Amino acid sequence: MVLSAFSTPGRFWRGNLHxxxxxxxxxLEPAEVCRRYKAEGYDFLALTDHFIGAYDYPLSDTKPFRDDGFTTLLGAELHSGAMENGELWHILAVGLPEGFAAPNAPGFHPVDDQETGPELAARARDAGAFVAIAHPHWSGLTLSDARSIEAAHAVEIYNHGCAIGCDREGGGHVLDLLLSEGRDVTLIATDDAHFTEPDHFGGWVMVKAEANTPDLLLQxxxxxxxYSSQGPEIRNVTLTTDTIEIESTAASTMILQGHGQAATAIHGASMTRGQIPLHRFRNSPWLRITVVDAAGKRAWTNPFRL
Incomplete structure (x- = not known):
């Protein structure tokens, strides 16, 4: 069996979702943000400004910045309600329709009589958006918080801005716990770029689609x-009866992770192929792969099940 990201028709398109x-x-102005991502070689971008009253609930119309080689997805970072730590939810919604109704979120603090985070996430998904739990480590997200966002398609496993600005980059722990509870969620790497520090061009998704169009990318x-990456390219992942076979650009480590303590790594110099035996993972309900290059940059497959 070949993972669907590598067997479905089309090619990979590089994009940033945050x-x-x-x-x-x-x-930077929206036009300049789009120009810089295009100049850096990205195929698409989601501009996801903070959807709160302090900024007049912006849902940026980036359609004018599309051309034959670059497209955009409409989106926003949504806020409403308090997490267990009393702070405001941050929920990424990519593919929102124009006219998406604003929540009662005047600023970056919870207020009375507003939607909960789970309610807002569900409303965004019902409107057609791809919904992700943003920067779990930075947010101080608890497992109970994560469980409550039942509408989430994905969890940010890497947020470049949070890595650069506060060394709270990841969501792998939350992701793995949700997977072990039976949730079907994927993982994304993002920039969360503000261009106020070197928080850009550090994490992206590689989306397989037959054309670089908003509808096909969102689908x-x-x-x-x-798959998601900081640099390495994953070329193929094949499951056989007893092994996982991985093909990538030059890597120093390939890791297979699963439920609990199940993890196996292989190491080498400039590896482009690797095989990892499955015997340790027979009781794991899910698996995912990390590829690491010589510079320490990582790429991640989405979780999959045997």
Whole structure:
């Protein structure tokens, strides 16, 4: 069996799903943000400004910045209700329709009579968005918080801005616990770029689709036909009866992870192929793969089940 991201028709398109502009707390105009991502070789971008009253609930119209080689997905970072730590929810919604109704979220603090985070996430998903739990480590997310967002398609496993700004980059722990409870969630790497520090071009998704169009990209994201990266490319993943076979650009480590303590790594110099035996994972309800290059940059497959 070949994982769907590598067997479905089409090619991979590189994109960032979490970005800010002067419409909220970023320092560049939307047009310049799009120009820079295109110049850096990205195929698509979701501009996801903070959807709160302090910024007049922006849902940036990036359609004018699309062309034959670059497209955009409409989106926002949604806020409403308090997490267990008393702070406001941050929920990424990519593929929101224009006219999405604003919550009662005047600023970055919870207020009375507003939607909960789970309610807002469900409303965004019902409206057609790809929904992700943003920066769990930075947010101080608890497992109970994560469980409550039943509408989430994905969890941010890497947030470049949080890595650069506060060394709270990841969501792998939360992701793995949800997977072990039976949740079907994928993982994404993002920038969360504001361009106020070197928080850009550090984490992205590689989405498999037959064309670089918003509808097909969004469909592929929801289906899980993508992988995430800081640099390495994953070329193929094949499951046989007894092994996982991985093909990638030059790597120093390939890791197979599963439920609980199940993990096996192989190491080498400039590996482009690797095989990992499955005997340790027979009782694991899920698996995922991390590929690490010589510079320590990682790439991640989405979780899958045997």
């Amino acid at each position: 970005t800010h502009s002067t419409l909220s707390d970023g320092c 592929a994201l929801k289906q899980g036909d993508f």
